[in-house]
Every structure is written in structure tokens, then in C-alpha cells.
Amino acid sequence: MNDDWNDYADGWDGNSDVRRYANCAFASLDEYAGISGGGWQARRVLDFGCGTGLLSEKLAPHVKEVVAVDTSERMIAVLQDKALPNVRALHADILGGSAGGAGNGLSGFDLICASSVCSFLPDYHGAVAVLAGLLNRGGTFVQWDWLASDEGGSGLTLRHVREALRDAGLGSIRAEQAFAMDAGGPAMPVLMGAGIRAAG
Template sequence: MTTANNTRFNAEALSWDTNPDVLLATTLAHKAYLSHLPPPPTLSTYNVLDLGCGTGLLSLALAPSVRSLTAVDAADGMIAALQSKLASPSNPIKNVHPVCTLLTDPDDPLLALDPATQTPVPNRRFDLVVSHLVLHHIPDLPPLFQTIHGCLAPGGRVMVTDFEDFGPGARQFHPEAKMDGVERHGIRREEIRRVLEEAGFVDVKVETAFEMAKKVETEPGSGVMGPEVVFPFLICEGTRR
């Protein structure tokens, strides 16, 4: 992610989990992921990488269903918030490992620790890579998906969710004051399909995952939130041979 992204998300980390739109979008994404994944006997064997995990809302929701989850984010404020949750005496989840890095190398040694055993596994690979509401912050998508492809074991899957670019109205998803680090106003179906296929993924699917109503500014830049707009979210997936 860009410096603008890190600056913004570090500043928002402490209040991130109080945003009802963030909470709702994560809940809906979690349900969408589970509906596209195999049932528990298989899913419980999965080692998962959550790329752009933020404060770990999705990571902690998925963790009870999988063997292990490595949660990666480039913003140290977000990772600190997740570490605080994991360190809480009331936290029952022990299979999540938070990592603060801008991931560009599948062999990054920070990914080596197996959260389930707390032991390093050189050149560790994953059964599933997920990423939620991250793609619209990435300037150049092909390198990201090449890295994701490299992080997966043969037969592993990528599954990402973000809001759809359905035209000029998609810009309203973010208030004008929060445009720093926004690289695109949603993702386009054919573009993301092409990026996945060019990265080497097969069985590529791009479809509507859910829709979410969200209040938008009455006028761009006014800061006054008024009418609701329904934003479609896409789930985009593919398999490494």
C-alpha cells in the first residue's frame, strides 16, 4: 500500500472497530466466504493468509473455522490493535499470527511461523488467501496477485471481496475527506478476472457476493451524511494449479 494508506489507517486504527459500516461489511464478507468454502471437516485443515487484515475483524471471525491464520497488514497501528485483541485474557483464539509487512515476496521470512504450532516452516505456503476491502487501495493489481499466487500451495485458492465499480456513483463509497489512498472506486468484473487469469489462476469466478446500503455525503465534500446508496460487493476467486 502507499504511504497515504498507512498514514490514514494508522490514524484510524483505534476507532476502526466502532465504524458500523466496517462491521457490517466484514460480517457480510465472512458469510460470503463461508458459503464459497468447503464444510468444516476440510476447512478445519486450512492454513489461511489474510492480506490487509486491518484490526483483524475478518481474521478473528475466520480463525475458529480453520487450522491457522496469518494476518498481514502494512499499517503498524492496525497490527497493534490486533495484537492487543489477541493478548486479552478473554480471547479464546490462539491460532492467529499477526504480521506487519508490505508483502511482496511469498518467501518473506515473516510468514514462516506456523501459528498452530508456533514453529517456523521455511517457504511456508497457504491453502487459502483472503483479502477484504483492500483492492481499491492497491495502485497496481497484477503484482499483488502474482504475490498471492506465489503464497499458495498447489490447489490453493484466492478469495477476495471488495465493492464493485458500477459507474460514477461508486465514488460515493468514500467521503471526499477520506480519499487519501483510494486508488480506484471499486473493482471492475472483467478487469479483475483478467488480472487473476494473467497471474496464473484457473477456475476464476467473479460474482456478486452481497449488497450493502451505506449512507453517503449529501454533496461531495460536505461531510454531511444523508441518503443511503446500495453498493454491490464482488467475490473474486481462483485456484493455483
């Protein structure tokens, strides 16, 4: 896999493994936060590293607004073509500050999701701290990534996730295997990490 996500944009939604990952991520989120239960209709969500919006599509019917942000112009173009009514798709680097200043709607989130993004970031620890600062008090950060069994492997360890969420000031931290992907080879475990910004 090369590191230019633009190259994957056109074929992304046609990849059954990618769609299955998004389905499993949403199912685990729904079980954790009760998204489809009806209590989220007034809430705002950030889908960080949204790609073509496979997770945004699932979240959007249950919430007020999904702001879907990605640094890949092509991924965002695919999502914009879907014209989802309450999904605002933005090509921006919110970690690098290219998204502008206050009043742009890029803060005050009740939920921030990062599905298969964090382990690709050069500074995962710093990224979680920035994202946690975009949450409303009581808001929730949730991530899914390949689960690494040791520090040298690809993906993230549960220990690394717990530390990053704790250092970002989040509480009620959970880090556990959420599901596994089986693409013909050995099953690859996927972790879900979650934490909540203190209410006051």
C-alpha cells in the same frame, strides 16, 4: 478518507459498516468454500490487509492457523491486543519483500483472503500474482472490493478482476457481486473474486 490506515485503527472495530462488511464477506466465503463445515481444521490461511482482524476472527475457529498481515502498524497493534490463539498478526509488506525470506511461514497457504484491500493497491495486477505464488497447489485466492461499473470508477470491474486472476495463473475463476452495503445512501455493490491455483 486519507491514505494513512493507522489513523483509522482505533475506531475501526466500532464502525458498524466495517463489521457488517466483514460479516458479509465471511458469509459469502463460507457459502463458496464451506469453511464452517469442518473440513478446514488442518489448513493455513493468509488474511492479507487484515486490518484489525475482523475477518481473521471469523476464520480462526475453523482453521489451523491464520497469518494476518498488514502494512499499518496501528491496525496490527489492535489485532495483537486481541490475543487470538491461532492468529499470527504481522506488521509487514509482503508485496514489497519486507517480510523476510523462506522459512518464515509466509507461504504454503490453502486460502488467501483480501477483504477490501486490492482496490487500494497501486499495482493490483502485480499483487495478485505475488499472492497467488504464496498458495499451495489447489489453494484458493478470494478478494472482496467495491464493484465498479466502468474502468474509471472507484473499485474494480468484474473484467479487471477476471483478468488479474487469470494472469496470475489461477483457474476456476469466479467474479460476481457478493453483497451490497447500504449506509443510508444508495446501495454500494461489493464483488467477490475467487480463483484456484492448479493442483499439479
